[in-house]
Amino acid sequence: MSDVAVWFDLDGTLLAFDDYGAVVEHACVEMGIDPTDAFLEAYYDRFFDAFRNYHPDPFRxxxxxAVMATGSYVDAVAFVDTIREAEFDAAKVPEAVHDALAELEAADGVALGVLTNGLEEWQRxxxxxxxxxxxxxxTLxxxxxxxHKPAPEVFARxxxxxxxxxxxxxxxxxxxDVAGARERGWRAIHVDGPESVGDAVARIR
Structure with missing residues (x-):
């Protein structure tokens, strides 16, 4: 058993995105689809509904x-692959994050985990x-x-x-992250993004 387990959220905490909305728009352009407001609205409405309800592939x-709503045609599997590639490319990790994690990794009695809302394969x-x-x-x-966080079952697992x-x-x-963790009796540290992770680690140690 460790003295302390430090869990990090992923998107917006360890990973920064300059403009996440551009990810789907980029996928549209790559797949030859006009990223109209109607297409994007239909996509996001269904995606978030599917995600909240643990659909096995909310992206698809x-x-x-979106295709049904706008009369467009695109191969859904290829479109999702393009979104994935665009999202992975858009994610940025400041060097300060690597420095902070390396510091914690080397500390005695500290275990590190990632606790994130999302699909296992996608987030890993x-x-x-x-x-x-x-x-x-x-990672969980x-x-x-x-x-999904802030449900107590996530923190219990x-x-x-x-x-x-x-x-x-x-x-x-x-x-x-913060309210869910505190409800479970954990300490919680709010960060404004990856650039703040170093300050958070200093508060832990």
């Missing part, structure tokens, strides 16, 4: 709804693509639990993965 559900893929996966002793996504005397959540979402 969003694309299929982003960690690996950005050379972050090796820092962590455990909301899809694996069948509940994390406690089983990394038993520790104390758990700390570092994240950018006041409700999902």
């Amino acid at each position: 559900a969003g694309v299929e709804r 893929g982003k960690l690996e693509a950005n050379e972050l996966l090796g820092y962590f002793d455990a 996504t909301s899809y694996e639990v069948g509940r 994390a406690e089983k993965l990394l038993p520790a005397d104390e758990h700390v959540m570092v994240g950018d979402d006041d409700e999902a």
Whole structure:
């Protein structure tokens, strides 16, 4: 058992996106689809509904709804692959994040985890693509639990993965990360983005 388990949110905490909305628009252009307001609205409405309800592929559900709503044609599988590639390319990790994680990784009695809402394969893929996966002793996504943060079941599952005397959540979402963690009895540190992760780590140590 570790003295402390430090859990990090992923998107917006370890990974920065200059303009996440541009990811889907870029995929549209790459696939020869006009990213009209009607197409994007239909995509996002269905995507978020599917995501909230743990649809196995909310990205494909969003694309299929947008195609139906606008009369466009595109191969849904290829479109999702293009979105994935665009999202992975858009994610940025400041060097300060690597420095902070390396500092914690080297500390005695500290275990590191990622606790993120999202699909397991998708989120782990982003960690690996950005050379972050090796820092962590455990990763847990909301899809694996069948509940999204701030649901207590997510934090309870994390406690089983990394038993520790104390758990700390570092994240950018006041409700999902901070409120959810504190409700479970964890310490919680809010960050404004990846550039703030170093300050958060200093507060932990």
